[in-house]
Amino acid sequence: MKKYVLKRLLMAVVTLLVVLLLLFTLMEIMPGSPFNNPELTPEQRAKIEARYGLDQPFFNRYINYIVNMVQGDFGVSYNIQQNMPIADLLVKRFPVTIRIGLQAIVIGVLMGLVMGILAGFNHNKLMDSIMSALAIIGVSMPAFAFALLLAYFVGFKWQMLPFLYSAKSPFLSSILPSLTLAMSPMASVARYTRSEIIDVMNQNYITLAKTKGVSKPALTIRHVLRNVLTGVITVIAPSVVNVLTGSLVVEKAFSVPGIGGLLITAIQENDYNVTFTLAFIYCALYILVMLTVDILYGLIDPRIRVTKGE
Amino acid sequence: MKNLSRLVAIVLVMVMAMSMLTVANAEGKVLRLTQNVEMDTMDSGNTGDGYTTSIMSLLVDSLFRLDANGVPQGALCESYEVSPDGLTYTFKLRDSKWSNGDPVTAHDFVYAWKRAVTVEYGFEHIFLFNYLPIKNMPEINKGTVPSSELGVSAPDDKTFVVELTAPCTWLTSFLCDCAFGPLNQKFVEACGDQYALSSETLLTCGAFTLDNWTAGDLTWTLTKNPNYWNADKVKLDAIEYQVIKDTQTGIMAFETDAADMVILTSDLVDMYQDSEAFFSAPTTYSWYVVPNFNVPELQNVNLRYALGFAIDREALVTDILADGSRAKYDCNYSDVFFNAAGEEFNSVRPDFWSCDKAAAAKYWEAAKAELNVETLTLNFTVEDSESAQSVAAFIQSEIETACPGLTINLQVMPKAQRLDDMETGNFQLALHRTGSSVPNVLAKLGQYTTGQALNYAKYSNEEFDTLYNATLTETNAEVIWNNCLDLEEMAQKSGVAIPVYRTADCLLLNPSITGYVKNLIGISWDFMFADIAE
DSSP states (O other), rough: OOHHHHHHHHHHHHHHHHHHHHHHHHHHHSSSSSOTTTTOHHHHHHHHHHHTTTTSSSHHHHHHHHHHHTTOOOBBBBSSSOBBBBBHHHHHHHHHHHHHHHHHHHHHHHOOOOOOOHHHHHHTTTTHHHHHHHHHHHHSSSSHHHHIIIEEEEIIISSSSSOOOOTHHHHTTTHHHHHHHHHHHHHHHHHHHHHHHHHHHHHHHHHHHHHHTHHHIIIIIIIIIIHHHHHHHHHHHHHHHHHOOOOOOHHHHHOOSSSTTHHHHHHHHHHHHHHHHHHHHHHHHHHHHHHHHHHHHHOHHHHHHHHTTO | OHHHHHHHHHHHHHHHHHHHHHOOOOSSSSSEEEEEOOOOOOTSSSSSSHHHHHHHHHSSSOOOEEEETTTESSSSSEEEEEEETEEEEEEEEOOOOOOOSSSSHHHHHHHHHHHTOOOOOOGGGGGHHSSSTTTTTHHHHHTTSGGGSSSSEEEEEEEEEBSSOOOOHHHHHHHHTGGSSOOOOHHHHHHHHGGGSSSSOOOOOOOOOOOSSSTTSSSEEEEOOOSTTGGGEEEEEEEEHHHHHOHHHHHHHHTTTTOOOEEOOOOHHHTTTTTEEEEEEEEEEHHHHHHHHTTTGOOOHHHHHHHHHTTTHHHHIIIIIOOSSSEEOOSSSSOOOOTTOOBBBSSSSSSOOOOOHHHHHHHHHHHHHTTOOOOOEEEEEESSSSHHHHHHHHHHHHHHHHSEEEEEEEEEEEEHHHHHHHTTTOOOEEEEOOOSSSOOOOHHGGGTTOOTTTTTTTTOOOHHHHHHHHHHTTTOHHHHHHHHHHHHHHHTTTTTTTEEEEEEEEHHHHHHHHHOOOOOSSSSSOTTTTTOOO
């Protein structure tokens, strides 16, 4: 297992370096500069670019960035938050995104499991139809539409919860954004759980357990849910990355000071350091979550460890 | 069922408890403003964003402040004198203190100005100083003279002197911008790279103070400064700001009385324009079509006239944009230059451009004969924003209808690419936007001189250059005015640019708010003396 994890970590480092190189190349090709005010004289623009090391050759900048990054220095923002160290910017914004993301995961997974279980154990009944319809709505409705509906009805019309995020009341004001973000994982988990339960319930070992007189709760928990949950982890994994990297739509709709919209703004504004850092973090997060899933998967299902020679 | 009821009760109690944790907001007369972007910096030497400039003006006084009539009134400047040749301005400062108790002195201005023009510091806002004829500024830009040699000095703590190389009748208006405000050298240098990144590393001397703020916040509060020299006239106790990027959310905040002001996007203008809270005001931003004079066909003046006379600008702003934008017919895009009689430059001058389809057809026929073509295709470079594309499609239709055989081929691309192409001359026609950051029409007309970086058309006219250069050093205000009129007429008649429209700001503003000032340049919104009617 250790060898496997080490190998995956090494691959992750190489992947990250390649991603950064690709980004550097793309930003190099892109037109414009972070300092593109046409009212600056060419001399002024050149000196400002030199101040931030943008006059250096391509590979020098790439190597410098990697060296500084390893030391925890991601540089400063050029124009989103002028001269603010990126690390400070992220320390400020990441916790908000993480908080809302984790809340969304918890809400989404719990609701999805409940819906999936209700639908699976009531296959072809009214409850199955209702839960399946809700899951389809969750998958198909765009986040902005759901955000708008929640903000309008729950926040504006009924005034039950705030529709603007506030650092003064972070719990209450994060409920609506979390609910919006929870819709996608909820729907995925519900649909997966339902289909897995239906599948597992038709397996021979379930019939055998029933004939051996295993009680219904024991059958459900030990034989059905254990098998179903193994697969749910793979469904949750991509959602975890999605919600932890924030959502432009949700953060914009509820004025959440997170990192969801930061990458797009950074690309539009040619704020190179912010772009590189966020892309690096997104990539690292994705690799980390996938690695964790693989390890968890092995722990839950011993057959996987066996096939990997551990 | 009992358990379920218990669970619901527990959840409700928890929610109520959490809601009670909400910290109380500011009390008294509190104005609640929204904006759709964060503050980019609180360093007054580098504040370029309109919202941030407005906030900064409430925190740091400059020498002057524009009143409701656009006339500069003394702020930190108590009085000033101009030398007979108009080249030396001597400002006497009033007593004022920084938020740490230090007095605001003339040395603070000298330090701030020299710091702002030190290009090695990387302040993009240095461009504002390019417009001022301050002694040694051109040499500092070239790097032949250090920024410490900028033509400003402080003979004593209360006297700030600015030396110019040419008279500048609009100087005091320009100095209302907080970019020309003071900085406390000792404090700024002690903060180093951290300066202005939080309340703790920011020193203010204005009507309000900023507490508990760090860069990147989406909410912050300005609190009245009781020690401000003009505090008696400041009626608001606090101003609360909230960044709301989504317009729909902003409108909900306005309608639930959580905000007093919200910016409208053009698609919502029609819905709200009859509301009592609807507010619309023109900006100094204008869109125009740039013809590239290096394209052989576009060197033909009749072709340029055909393009310009074909566009029905009134129909564009009324039927297509419908957001308060105004038709534009001049080539200076200034709208903030006044003569001694208080007349605005563009309001006293007849325009050459108009919408005249018959004239457009006639010019097109003449162009065809001179170019010896029956049909012609021109590429029209447009950025990929929704409004730019709809305006370009309208212009395309207008030209192709009025000039049969003339095809306009839209080339849509990101703004950065468009600007890049315009700088390198890789375009035929381009839809471009420009704004005015200086109350001087001559500065805008200067973009049509030979070799000027903003002269994307690559227009070159010796007569124009000569008159422009003569006007730069002219001392007689009336002569300057008349020369500018001649330059504008020359620019229009040469078809160096085809003006299209001037944009407008549309918003919902609580009707009980009074006393604010909306400026066209510098501090776009000034809430210093705003009040809220009971």
